[in-house]
Amino acid sequence: MACWLFKTEPDTYSIDDLKREKTTHWDGIRNYQARNRLRDEIKPGDQVLIYHSSCKQPAVVGLAEITRGAHPDPSQFDPQSSGHDAKSDPGNPRWVQVSLRFRQKFAREVSLREIRQDKTLQDMELLHRPRLSVQQVSPGELDHIINLATQERP
DNA sequence: GCCAACGTTGGC
């Protein structure tokens, strides 16, 4: 079982949207490194931290679980979609999505600022790989963040 | 295949 962190802009799709819908398809990924991780590494049962980006307080806000591995992202073939890709071959789709299920919205957010200040989280990819929306998380990091999220603010 | 120009992400 591997652990990941998916970035999302809450104005577009938030943890509350996921909580309401229960499951979703993580579509719209149009970066090759992120795509490769979805396609090659992310498997059903993997745990996913949900992270809100481009907002007032960037933070880890909840937890989800992968229910289905990579399959074609339909939005690449939709001319109306912002993710439309005219160069993608329907016989060999370029972009994939995964499916995931809501597990929990954390009692409190673990902000990027707090992660930066936490000694045990200094190696998180989140702090070293800007602009990558599918991030690796170690089991220890996942555990630590869940602990923070269920404790009182220091 | 190099690399300059350009576009996007995302924190601040």
Add this chain to the structure above:
DNA sequence: GCCAACGTTGGC
């Protein structure tokens, strides 16, 4: 809104 980081594009 600024701008740093870095991915992508396209001319050569």
